[in-house]
Amino acid sequence: MRVLVYQAHPGAQHSMANKAMNAASQSVEGVEFVDLYALYPRFDIDVEREQARILEADAILFQFPLFWYSSPSIVKEWQDLVLEHGFAYGREGDRLKGKIWSMGITCGAPIEAYSEEGYNGFALRTLLTPMEQTARLCQMTFLPPYVLYGALAKREAQDLSSHAEGWRKWLIAMRDDRLVMAKVRTFDVIQKHDLHEVIS
Ligand SMILES: Cc1cc2nc3c(=O)[nH]c(=O)nc-3n(C[C@H](O)[C@H](O)[C@H](O)COP(=O)(O)O)c2cc1C
Numbered sequence: 001m002r003v004l005v006y007q008a009h010p011g012a013q014h015s016m017a018n019k020a021m022n023a024a025s026q027s028v029e030g031v032e033f034v035d036l037y038a039l040y041p042r043f044d045i046d047v048e049r050e051q052a053r054i055l056e057a058d059a060i061l062f063q064f065p066l067f068w069y070s071s072p073s074i075v076k077e078w079q080d081l082v083l084e085h086g087f088a089y090g091r092e093g094d095r096l097k098g099k100i101w102s103m104g105i106t107c108g109a110p111i112e113a114y115s116e117e118g119y120n121g122f123a124l125r126t127l128l129t130p131m132e133q134t135a136r137l138c139q140m141t142f143l144p145p146y147v148l149y150g151a152l153a154k155r156e157a158q159d160l161s162s163h164a165e166g167w168r169k170w171l172i173a174m175r176d177d178r179l180v181m182a183k184v185r186t187f188d189v190i191q192k193h194d195l196h197e198v199i200s
């Protein structure tokens with residue numbers, strides 16, 4: 001599978017978790033890596049160029065830190081501009097049909113925060129519903145995101161390399177068609193310790 005990773009972090013110079021994941025993404029042969037904030041610091045996204053790019057890919061992944069229960073804003077801008085009517089959805093808008101949409105997300109808060117009883121009130125997968133439905137409207141296959149909870153504590157402990165190594169494995173498995181899709185779909189989100197169950 002041809003895998004494309006869009007990374008989005010507006011404060012890249014302060015990043016630790018996504019920085020480690022970026023290095024992992026860039027180390028996988030055959031994976032295209034695009035840093036959205038570096039490429040479009042003024043949000044002047046080149047729609048034709050990005051549409052051409054995603055047409056070349058089989059799997060489109062967004063990798064970002066969770067910001068206010070969603071993505072950093074350039075990912076939304078990308079969606080608003082690139083997923084045009086007649087291209088991505090609407091009558092005859094089926095150019096993304098069958099492609100995979102997935103994400104690599106780091107969350108500052110710990111896993112316990114992401115439940116009805118927790119201080120963030122909702123499961124992470126529930127918060128991602130708009131993206132899941134966007135993928136569905138574009139006839140894409142939405143896969144659960146690869147997630148790191150408690151990223152801030154792990155930053156302090158410099159404990160990020162195993163998560164980044166898991167991201168690398170996730171990308172390689174996707175590239176080599178070794179994800180067991182029926183199994184992947186049983187997860188709301190995938191964490192490092194789940195990978196052995198979903199890769200053949
Ligand atoms: C503007 C902003 C909003 C944030 N919102 C959330 C949030 O909604 N949930 C959460 O768990 N962490 C939130 N965080 C924490 C980041 O997700 C966390 O710092 C990041 O994942 C760490 O990755 P990095 O080392 O690559 O920066 C937020 C951080 C910032 C700066």
